[in-house]
Amino acid sequence: MADVAARARVSVSTVSHVINGTRPVNAPTRARVERAIEETGYLPNRVARSLATRGTQLIGIVMSALTNRFFVATVAAIDRAGRRHGYNSVLADSRDEVSCEAEALHILLSRRVDGVILAPAAGDRRPVLDRLLTEGVPTVLIDRFEDNRFDQVGVENVQATASLVEHLAGLGHSRIALVSGLSGLSTTQERVAGYKLGLERSGLVPRRELVVSGKSAAEPAERAVNELLDRRHPPTAIVSGNNYMTIGVLRALRARRARVPDDIAVAAFDDIEFADVFQPSLTVIAQPIDKIAATAVDLLIKRMSGVATDCGPQCIRLPGTFVHRESCGCEPLQSSKRWPVSPDGRGSKVPIGGPARRPT
Amino acid sequence: MADVAARARVSVSTVSHVINGTRPVNAPTRARVERAIEETGYLPNRVARSLATRGTQLIGIVMSALTNRFFVATVAAIDRAGRRHGYNSVLADSRDEVSCEAEALHILLSRRVDGVILAPAAGDRRPVLDRLLTEGVPTVLIDRFEDNRFDQVGVENVQATASLVEHLAGLGHSRIALVSGLSGLSTTQERVAGYKLGLERSGLVPRRELVVSGKSAAEPAERAVNELLDRRHPPTAIVSGNNYMTIGVLRALRARRARVPDDIAVAAFDDIEFADVFQPSLTVIAQPIDKIAATAVDLLIKRMSGVATDCGPQCIRLPGTFVHRESCGCEPLQSSKRWPVSPDGRGSKVPIGGPARRPT
DNA sequence: ATGAAAGCGCTAACAT
DNA sequence: ATGTTAGCGCTTTCAT
Numbered sequence: 150m151a152d153v154a155a156r157a158r159v160s161v162s163t164v165s166h167v168i169n170g171t172r173p174v175n176a177p178t179r180a181r182v183e184r185a186i187e188e189t190g191y192l193p194n195r196v197a198r199s200l201a202t203r204g205t206q207l208i209g210i211v212m213s214a215l216t217n218r219f220f221v222a223t224v225a226a227i228d229r230a231g232r233r234h235g236y237n238s239v240l241a242d243s244r245d246e247v248s249c250e251a252e253a254l255h256i257l258l259s260r261r262v263d264g265v266i267l268a269p270a271a272g273d274r275r276p277v278l279d280r281l282l283t284e285g286v287p288t289v290l291i292d293r294f295e296d297n298r299f300d301q302v303g304v305e306n307v308q309a310t311a312s313l314v315e316h317l318a319g320l321g322h323s324r325i326a327l328v329s330g331l332s333g334l335s336t337t338q339e340r341v342a343g344y345k346l347g348l349e350r351s352g353l354v355p356r357r358e359l360v361v362s363g364k365s366a367a368e369p370a371e372r373a374v375n376e377l378l379d380r381r382h383p384p385t386a387i388v389s390g391n392n393y394m395t396i397g398v399l400r401a402l403r404a405r406r407a408r409v410p411d412d413i414a415v416a417a418f419d420d421i422e423f424a425d426v427f428q429p430s431l432t433v434i435a436q437p438i439d440k441i442a443a444t445a446v447d448l449l450i451k452r453m454s455g456v457a458t459d460c461g462p463q464c465i466r467l468p469g470t471f472v473h474r475e476s477c478g479c480e481p482l483q484s485s486k487r488w489p490v491s492p493d494g495r496g497s498k499v500p501i502g503g504p505a506r507r508p509t
Numbered sequence: 510m511a512d513v514a515a516r517a518r519v520s521v522s523t524v525s526h527v528i529n530g531t532r533p534v535n536a537p538t539r540a541r542v543e544r545a546i547e548e549t550g551y552l553p554n555r556v557a558r559s560l561a562t563r564g565t566q567l568i569g570i571v572m573s574a575l576t577n578r579f580f581v582a583t584v585a586a587i588d589r590a591g592r593r594h595g596y597n598s599v600l601a602d603s604r605d606e607v608s609c610e611a612e613a614l615h616i617l618l619s620r621r622v623d624g625v626i627l628a629p630a631a632g633d634r635r636p637v638l639d640r641l642l643t644e645g646v647p648t649v650l651i652d653r654f655e656d657n658r659f660d661q662v663g664v665e666n667v668q669a670t671a672s673l674v675e676h677l678a679g680l681g682h683s684r685i686a687l688v689s690g691l692s693g694l695s696t697t698q699e700r701v702a703g704y705k706l707g708l709e710r711s712g713l714v715p716r717r718e719l720v721v722s723g724k725s726a727a728e729p730a731e732r733a734v735n736e737l738l739d740r741r742h743p744p745t746a747i748v749s750g751n752n753y754m755t756i757g758v759l760r761a762l763r764a765r766r767a768r769v770p771d772d773i774a775v776a777a778f779d780d781i782e783f784a785d786v787f788q789p790s791l792t793v794i795a796q797p798i799d800k801i802a803a804t805a806v807d808l809l810i811k812r813m814s815g816v817a818t819d820c821g822p823q824c825i826r827l828p829g830t831f832v833h834r835e836s837c838g839c840e841p842l843q844s845s846k847r848w849p850v851s852p853d854g855r856g857s858k859v860p861i862g863g864p865a866r867r868p869t
Numbered sequence: 870a871t872g873a874a875a876g877c878g879c880t881a882a883c884a885t
Numbered sequence: 886a887t888g889t890t891a892g893c894g895c896t897t898t899c900a901t
């Protein structure tokens with residue numbers, strides 16, 4: 150930088166100002182500086198800049214890379230959204246373990262990230278969250294909520310799950326089971342609530358034995374389904390609480406040679422990549438991943454820039470999308486239909502074209 | 510830090526040295542410092558550290574997040590491997606566009622990353638690669654190769670693809686088609702070569718018309734398969750060149766109600782998440798993603814630390830894994846079998862238990 | 870409109 | 886074994 154300044158016969162402060170546009174500089178002077186930058190191939194050192202300004206323009210993302218279902222999409226979307234505002238992302242995999250998460254956060258904080266987007270790991274997240282609070286770093290929680298001291302953004306779970314149930318009930322099913330997730334998670338609670346709501350709206354009575362835990366993972370879900378199918382009166386339809394559990398459900402069904410949807414209908418929370426080529430294709434609620442990420446980043450940037458510092462923590466729920474395919478047992482479709490599930494539950498009840506009735 | 514020093518009644522340099530362990534410090538002194546750190550909740554500022562040491566301990570990852578098949582796994586694996594050595598990852602999505610890639614690289618360089626792991630975008634990567642070279646940043650290329658001035662690590666393509674073909678030929682197929690990728694990519698060339706090699710080894714003659722381009726993406730692959738099936742003598746088996754094209758292949762087959770593997774057998778490069786629940790499950794070559802990432806990071810760290818600075822660019826090919834499932838048309842299996850495909854082609858020919866012969 | 874100089878928080882050579 | 890101090894490359898206040 151001194152090099153550039155010498156070459157342009159100006160002071161370093163002028164160089165700084167033409168680079169950042171932080172104060173008016175005479176056209177000819179600026180031209181000289183710009184030429185000098187060209188000639189020297191000068192590349193501003195953002196580390197030094199960060200030290201001087203006490204801001205890194207870095208967003209720390211801490212997430213359970215392997216376990217969390219939309220790691221890919223979310224991280225990619227956060228990165229994209231952040232970059233539009235001049236931010237970069239530094240990653241930290243929490244492996245879905247709180248201890249690892251705490252360490253990850255520690256590293257990010259020592260790197261002085263301007264803000265954090267966190268998909269909390271399963272387990273006791275208090276220590277991590279408390280730390281975040283005392284450290285005073287702007288933070289937005291994603292996916293799993295738990296703590297109303299933080300901004301949070303995620304999919305609307307209740308109405309979305311209810312719409313799945315109502316759809317199945319509308320096809321004549323009355324014994325609809327739910328494979329639910331880990332009991333500690335807010336998503337699990339909300340989806341269970343949605344399941345019950347859907348049943349009630351359909352005039353069905355929730356039965357405790359039809360809710361089994363798949364512990365948010367494939368293997369437990371597979372076991373749970375096996376247990377379900379061993380009963381005297383097995384369900385005629387299954388709702389799965391997340392993508393991993395859906396895989397478990399399908400494995401169990403497949404191992405028993407149960408045909409979907411003829412023997413048993415399936416509808417699931419979370420879309421799965423390539424779910425359209427599954428045999429049959431899967432009827433699901435898709436999360437608005439890009440929207441969630443973009444919203445989280447927007448919110449975070451607002452907090453970081455000091456705007457909206459007064460209003461309390463926000464909790465934003467974005468509507469999922471009902472993706473209507475074949476596993477629910479409607480007549481075979483030409484292609485999948487999608488429509489949003491609004492937070493008030495409307496718009497979710499009438500599939501385009503209307504589902505075929507198929508009493509069981 | 511000055512705070513800590515005052516509290517412990519030592520100088521800042523002593524504090525620095527107990528933190529970094531860079532020089533012996535008397536036990537009682539160290540204890541005082543450590544206590545002071547505890548009490549003040551002092552968190553070292555890595556930005557300042559980076560400025561002083563001219564090292565960020567940051568690995569820049571530039572990758573086509575949405576397009577590239579193993580974005581998730583690779584980034585996660587890089588992050589994990591890097592963290593074991595005290596490195597963090599900063600991300601930059603290139604969207605598989607060279608202009609975006611150049612910008613991404615620019616940003617990472619201005620952030621003074623210690624090294625770069627790059628999955629080159631499709632297109633003319635010369636400018637970016639040249640920049641990397643002139644800037645002198647240690648770099649390891651992943652997945653797509655093209656330039657022998659760089660260290661590179663990826664899957665071994667030729668033998669792996671050959672093993673797929675040989676397996677199908679061993680089942681009696683003689684008209685085996687290949688849906689190949691974008692012609693500009695090294696991976697495409699190598700997999701085409703592997704396809705031919707496999708045919709030759711099986712005593713079959715490669716026929717040009719049986720190689721169609723799926724352009725590395727689902728839709729073109731779907732079109733290509735449709736074209737293939739419209740012929741007077743359609744192939745009896747299809748080898749797909751990557752995961753996205755496999756999806757296209759399956760869509761085409763499905764739309765035509767062609768049964769796999771009865772009407773047509775399928776084997777593919779790249780494993781797909783949950784490929785085991787596909788109907789039928791997919792016989793594929795799985796890439797050793799974790800190994801690739803770990804190897805790339807190891808190599809990068811060697812370069813960054815100045816070790817092995819003399820030996821020329823390395824090109825490391827890691828063997829893929831043959832995952833034997835159902836779409837190839839062997840007898841239904843209990844579960845999937847896996848075995849490595851060694852770079853010399855051995856170990857790939859005899860599936861465990863031996864494939865059932867099924868002449869066409 | 871431009872420049873001089875004091876930091877930002879740390880490391881590391883040099884001194885004691 | 887510990888302390889002093891000169892940077893690292895930039896921003897920004899205060900002068901001019």
